[in-house]
Amino acid sequence: MSGVDHGQDQEPLLALHDVHKRFGGLHAVNGISFAVATGSIKAVIGPNGAGKSTLFNLIAGNLPVSSGAITFRGQEIQGKKTHQIARLGMARTFQNIKLFHGMTALECVMVGRHVQSRSGFFAGLFNLPATWKEERAIRIRAMELLDFLQIADLAHVEASSLAFGQQRAVEMARALAAEPKLLLLDEPAAGLNIYETAEVARLIATIRDMGITVLLVEHDMSLVMDISDEIVVLSFGTKLAEDIPASIQKNAEVISIYLGENNED
């Protein structure tokens, strides 16, 4: 909570200003504005089709905005490419896990280290001694992260053959390897049981304590209410509410449209 209070008197890490996204006739994101304070955990919730995933894709640069502005670390990032935004210090995980085919868990995490290293094409081709030190550092850091996520013993197993929860952990390690300022988590608890979900909640809190700001989209209410500093509620592409968890739980409009309904997506 201190993260939010602290963040209010400085510029937010991420800010959306009247962001729109239209797909033909569908107004998927309709004038969304909110800010994510440095060092906080912010959650975006809403029923299916509310525009959460679209919003994530707009922030990460996978989709162009129709209008509006997104600023990250003081820079406008709408119109930038995904890899450029990643270089600015944004990392993400995916709702339907996207690991690299044919790579071990360790190698996947090493790819995440890309933005933190710089050996070029010719250095790689000729295996220049200058790259050896960096390569070793990448490997060590990747190993540390696998250890942090308690899957160090699976480092040399092909990532795509791991169990679902373990693949999630590899994705998380890959995102953390970039040492991001902002971590986007797209349904980090989807497909996990309650024990694993509790584990993920602890992990996200730990990541925040490491100084990484977290923005997550999530369906699991217990997770969201437990760990978020602030919650944004979306419905049909518009922002319904934005508040601390305790207030969101009491918000009648939110309850009627989202929490009160049977929510079995």
Added chain:
Amino acid sequence: MRIRKNLSLAALCLATVGLHLLIVATGTQFYLTQLTMAAYYGLVVIGLGVLMGYAGQISLGHAGFFAIGGYLAAALTTRNLQPFQEALPVRMLDCLGLLATGQDIYGAALLTVTPWAACVLAVLAAALVALAIGVPVLKLKGHYLAMATLGFGTIVYRILLASAYFGEADGIVEVPAFPLLPAVGRFGPVVISGDADHRILNFYVAWGILILGIALLLNLIGSRVGRALRSLHSAEAAEASGIDTGRCKLQVFVLSAVYAATAGVLLTHFNGGIGPGEASVMKSVRYVALVAVGGMTNLWGTLIMGVGLTFLSLRGVFGAYDDVVFGAILIAVMLFAPGGVLSLRLKEFAYRLIPGGRS
């Protein structure tokens, strides 16, 4: 990882020497010519293998890059520049000492580019062409990329066939030998030529270059950029990890074009000429088939199959059905062994033979 790579390369070096000894022992020296040629084709295939298997981009135009290399090297080292002596590019080459004088078969003065300069220019040209067509073409995916590169290959083929400068249907002949290294002390000069006296030397030069070629590719695959290449299959996650996928694809496309062009240059000097058949679409399809047979993400498999099958083809084992065989191989591999022939059960079988090997 590094130890395994170095061991494999050492094994390949030993296998090369072993191959030579086997040929000497069996008195089949005439195989050396085809083995030399197969090594150069192998260079094309492993370059394409990295593009297809690791970067996931298909190219049905690689015979085009091979031909750009081969034809430019041939033209520059045979076409007389005497009439253009005053032209600026020719004067510049002259100032740099990159021109050679000689006599044509009628005894007239002949002014040509030296093989080394021609080689560099030809490979550079292929790299620039790859860069130029790569920028728009690599934005395409799957079938569309295949068709665009097929179009490129066809254009190169047709230009070579139609242009008098490139000898139309006859191609270019009388390409001189390529003095790679001058004589040093007791060692004679290293020359790429099809001359019978240089047969053993050329076998080792070709295989040496092939081994160097695969060593560089193995370096690349194991590096930071190599990991980025291998992540291209999952483009969204690669981009989110900060990888400029467009740039990455372009780099490996140009690299594979450089491999193909280099092979084209060297093989043209070895053969003493080049014909338009080298640029034909069927050649490009053959390279793709060889990569597929070897296993897309298996550089060693690609090398073994590429060199092996090309050798058999050059020996005329498949007779008039040469292209048929390669077409059939492509279909069979796609149906029965999408991971390449070496991915078949043979591997498990081999492991069982070795005590303590993986099951």
